[in-house]
Amino acid sequence: MIPTTSPATVTRTQPLAAGPEDRSALPPPLLLFEQVSKWYGTVLALNQVTLALDGGITGLVGANGAGKSTLLRLANGQLRPTLGRVTVRGIDAWDWHARRLVGYCPDIDSFYEDLSGRRFVWVMARLCGYSRAEATRRTEAVLERVGMRDRADRKLRGYSKGMRQRVKIAQALLHDPELLILDEPLSGIDPVGRQELLTLFQELAARGKCLLISSHELEVLEKLTNHVVIMARGRVAAVGTLQQIRDLLDDFPVSVRVEVADPRGLARLLLGLPEVVGVEVEPKGSAGAVVLRARHPKRFFAAFGQLVLNERLEVRRLEPLDESTHAILGYVLGGSGKT
Amino acid sequence: MAARTDDLLRYRPWRGQPRGPLHAAVALARMSLRVLLRQRLLWGLFGLGLLVFSFFFYAQYLVVWITNQLGTETVRFAGIPVTVTNLTKFLDRLNLNGTAHTFGNFIWFQGYVLVIVLALAGSVLVGNDFAHGSLPYYLSKPIGRRHYLLGKCLAVGTLINVFVTVPAVVLWVEAGLLFDWETYYLNNVDLLLGVFGYGTVLTVTLSLLVVATAIWVRRTVPMVMVWMGIFAFLRMLGEQLARELETPAWRLLDLWNSLYLCGLWCLGVDHETIRPVPQPRFWQAWLAVAGVSVACLLYLRRRIQAVEIVQ
Numbered sequence: 001m002i003p004t005t006s007p008a009t010v011t012r013t014q015p016l017a018a019g020p021e022d023r024s025a026l027p028p029p030l031l032l033f034e035q036v037s038k039w040y041g042t043v044l045a046l047n048q049v050t051l052a053l054d055g056g057i058t059g060l061v062g063a064n065g066a067g068k069s070t071l072l073r074l075a076n077g078q079l080r081p082t083l084g085r086v087t088v089r090g091i092d093a094w095d096w097h098a099r100r101l102v103g104y105c106p107d108i109d110s111f112y113e114d115l116s117g118r119r120f121v122w123v124m125a126r127l128c129g130y131s132r133a134e135a136t137r138r139t140e141a142v143l144e145r146v147g148m149r150d151r152a153d154r155k156l157r158g159y160s161k162g163m164r165q166r167v168k169i170a171q172a173l174l175h176d177p178e179l180l181i182l183d184e185p186l187s188g189i190d191p192v193g194r195q196e197l198l199t200l201f202q203e204l205a206a207r208g209k210c211l212l213i214s215s216h217e218l219e220v221l222e223k224l225t226n227h228v229v230i231m232a233r234g235r236v237a238a239v240g241t242l243q244q245i246r247d248l249l250d251d252f253p254v255s256v257r258v259e260v261a262d263p264r265g266l267a268r269l270l271l272g273l274p275e276v277v278g279v280e281v282e283p284k285g286s287a288g289a290v291v292l293r294a295r296h297p298k299r300f301f302a303a304f305g306q307l308v309l310n311e312r313l314e315v316r317r318l319e320p321l322d323e324s325t326h327a328i329l330g331y332v333l334g335g336s337g338k339t
Numbered sequence: 340m341a342a343r344t345d346d347l348l349r350y351r352p353w354r355g356q357p358r359g360p361l362h363a364a365v366a367l368a369r370m371s372l373r374v375l376l377r378q379r380l381l382w383g384l385f386g387l388g389l390l391v392f393s394f395f396f397y398a399q400y401l402v403v404w405i406t407n408q409l410g411t412e413t414v415r416f417a418g419i420p421v422t423v424t425n426l427t428k429f430l431d432r433l434n435l436n437g438t439a440h441t442f443g444n445f446i447w448f449q450g451y452v453l454v455i456v457l458a459l460a461g462s463v464l465v466g467n468d469f470a471h472g473s474l475p476y477y478l479s480k481p482i483g484r485r486h487y488l489l490g491k492c493l494a495v496g497t498l499i500n501v502f503v504t505v506p507a508v509v510l511w512v513e514a515g516l517l518f519d520w521e522t523y524y525l526n527n528v529d530l531l532l533g534v535f536g537y538g539t540v541l542t543v544t545l546s547l548l549v550v551a552t553a554i555w556v557r558r559t560v561p562m563v564m565v566w567m568g569i570f571a572f573l574r575m576l577g578e579q580l581a582r583e584l585e586t587p588a589w590r591l592l593d594l595w596n597s598l599y600l601c602g603l604w605c606l607g608v609d610h611e612t613i614r615p616v617p618q619p620r621f622w623q624a625w626l627a628v629a630g631v632s633v634a635c636l637l638y639l640r641r642r643i644q645a646v647e648i649v650q
Contacts, residue, residue: 076479096360096483104479110471114377126366127480129357137353171476175357 028090030054030101030179030210031075036084038070045070047234048084053179053212057205059221060214062231068214069107071231072181075212076104088179100128103177107184107214109164111156117167118143118152124171142170147196161188169197180204182213186220198224230328238328245328253277253293254300259317263290269307275300291321360486367477367490371464372497381459388452392506395445396513399435402427403517437514437523439606442507442534446541446602450595453502457545458566460498461553465491470557484643488550495546504538529607536605541598544628547635548594554642570595587617591627600624 029052038046046067062068073079074086077093088098111120118139125135143149146166159167165188172180185201186194201224205211215221221228222242230238230245238245260266267279267290278293294300308315322328375381409423416426434440468474477487511531515523548569556562570593577592590596596618603613604621619627 073475076475078475078478096481096486099479099481100357102479104475106472106475106479108472108475110473111476112374112467112473114374123366123370124476124480126370127363127477127482129359129362129481131355131358134353134355172479175481 028087030089031212032085032087033071033074034085034087036074036081036086038067038074038079039082044234046074046081049234049236051229051236051239053210055205055208055210056227057201057211057213057225059225059228060212060231061216061218061221061228062237066231067234068231069183070234072104072183072212072214075179076102076181078104100175101178103172103175103180105168105172105180105182105185107187109161109168111164111167113157114155116153116155117148117159117163117170120156121152121167121171121174125174128175130175138174139170142173145173145200146170147193162190162193165189166193166197169200178209180209180211182211184215185213186215186217194220242328253295254297255291255293255321257289257291257317257319257321258315259289259319260313260315261288263288266290266313267292269311269313270304273300273303273307275303289317357481360482361489363480363482364486364490364493367482367487368493368497371491371494375460375463375494375498378459378463381456384452384456384459388449388456388502388506391449391452392445392509395433395435395441395448395506395510398430398433399437399441399510399513400517402430402435437511437518437527437530439530439533439603439608440612441514442510442530442537443599443603443606443608445507445510446503446537447595447599449503449506450599453499453545454566454570454595455563456498456502457495457549458563459559460495461549461566462557462559462562464494465550465553466557466559466562469554488639488643491550492546495549496542499542499545500538503541504534507534507538533602533606537602540601540605540628544594544598544632547632547639551635551638554639581617585617587619588623590617591619591623594627594631597624597627601628 031051031053033049033051036046036049037044049067049071060068060071070079074081075088075093077086077088077095077099080094086093088101091098091101093102115123121143122135122139125138126132128135130138140149143152146169148163148166148170151163152167156164156167165185169182169185172182182201186197189197198220201211201213205225213221213224226242227240228238228242228245229236258266263281267281270276270279270290270292273294275294275296276292277295280291282289282291294304307313405423405427411422413420413422414426415421433444468477474487478484482490508531511527511534515527552565553562556565574593574595577590577596580589580592581587600613600618600621601624604625610618610621
């Protein structure tokens with residue numbers, strides 16, 4: 001279990017250091033899990049999760065069975081917590097009023113296959129409470145937004161996986177929700193469409209929306225955000241930016257690649273630093289680089305900076321090798337990082 | 340909650356107020372019916388229902404016409420002289436004379452088609468949502484689980500009334516036109532109200548039963564089997580037990596019979612005229628129907644509270 005940047009809580013736009021008077025003036029967080037546990041019979045799916053989100057894009061990662069889907073369903077009021085409380089802007093997530101603020105794109109893609117995509121989205125707009133005219137306008141707008149306007153008259157049965165994904169995202173956007181919960185939103189979408197949707201997500205975040213995205217495609221998630229919630233065995237194992245989480249992983253030496261003119265000379269100097277536990281000089285023919293492993297990243301980088309200044313070294317490139325989501329997930333989950 | 344001006348969708352700001360979840364329940368019912376109407380089998384069953392209705396409609400006309408126009412005449416039927424009223428003797432059991440039993444009998448026979456329709460409707464409208472996992476789409480919208488169930492019950496209720504109540508009202512109108520319409524309509528308003536009452540009992544009980552069983556078994560074939568169990572097996576069992584043990588209360592196992600008794604009570608029928616005999620008392624039938632409805636409600640409530648919608 002990795003300690004998080006606060007007691008299992010990270011609020012991205014609200015300073016946690018705010019005093020009691022200041023806190024009372026703040027609106028309730030957009031999404032708040034308070035000591036939430038969820039049991040399925042005798043199986044504990046979620047264990048005392050506390051989490052607050054207020055804006056931007058957050059990636060939700062973890063191995064299968066870690067509790068990601070349960071967390072998303074609780075956030076969307078599809079499930080009720082066994083213990084604790086889930087609120088959306090202070091409203092109980094189970095209450096239908098809360099869902100006016102939440103858009104949900106589930107991972108399943110089962111619809112009434114005889115309906116056209118346009119009709120499906122229109123019906124969903126009607127379920128949001130819009131009049132016929134407004135439902136039609138919104139349907140056209142969201143279909144345009146996900147690039148499906150021209151193809152929406154075909155029956156859902158004939159849609160490809162990617163088209164289904166777009167329709168699912170379209171229906172989640174209908175009521176312009178403040179919080180958008182997306183479960184594997186990019187699965188099955190071609191590279192061009194993927195880039196379009198990534199841009200859409202970034203635009204939404206830029207407009208102040210909060211996006212909670214669960215995905216197994218960590219590389220794609222990295223393009224969107226570096227703020228992640230890592231789930232393991234029903235608990236939030238870590239929350240924060242990748243850098244914050246990596247800094248807390250003191251037990252795992254950080255790997256850094258440094259390109260310099262004299263790699264052997266640098267290797268000698270590095271071995272003198274107490275934080276460095278291993279140095280490897282890349283073979284001749286490469287750019288001339290050293291790959292080192294160091295404990296206590298903060299102390300190491302401070303010492304390394306001092307070393308560079310004292311020895312007047314010319315560092316051409318410095319690259320942390322294991323600050324990717326994949327590597328960090330591997331450390332946190334104690335495996336390969338595969339999800 | 341006030342509607343916000345949204346710039347996400349890039350069109351003119353909307354200043355309206357989203358309607359409540361009851362409106363969404365109606366929208367859900369309309370969509371469900373639209374989906375159901377795409378089923379060819381349902382159209383076949385509609386045709387069958389229309390056939391039952393047409394039989395009652397034209398037979399009622401025929402009986403009245405023969406009685407009024409040819410009542411005393413004799414016709415040769417296969418070379419044998421027969422009084423024309425004897426030709427329609429076989430229809431006497433159906434009481435095609437615009438009385439309470441006419442409507443009771445019509446709804447009884449229409450029930451054979453209706454239960455098949457409802458088995459299909461249950462699996463298509465509700466079972467599919469659970470079996471294929473499309474329920475999260477509905478429940479992610481600003482509606483409660485109660486509104487989802489209400490929407491589905493509305494769809495099933497509409498179907499029941501299209502099959503039963505509306506044709507029965509047409510039969511009532513026809514009966515008025517066949518007899519002295521001024522006196523018939525004025526004297527038999529209670530029959531019309533009885534038809535509506537019968538329709539309401541069927542709508543409430545059967546819609547709850549359909550939704551509950553569809554949530555329970557989900558797929559068409561098991562749904563039909565459960566339905567057959569309720570409306571065919573329990574009926575035979577109830578009849579047999581009532582006859583063998585000479586206890587009419589055993590007929591309460593037959594839900595359709597209990598609904599029939601409740602309907603006849605609404606139509607103001609004398610208990611002694613109900614066939615087959617013996618029959619349980621009206622209050623017993625009401626108790627049985629209420630028991631089924633409450634059991635369905637409790638089951639649905641339990642599902643709503645648990646709502647482990649994804650297994």
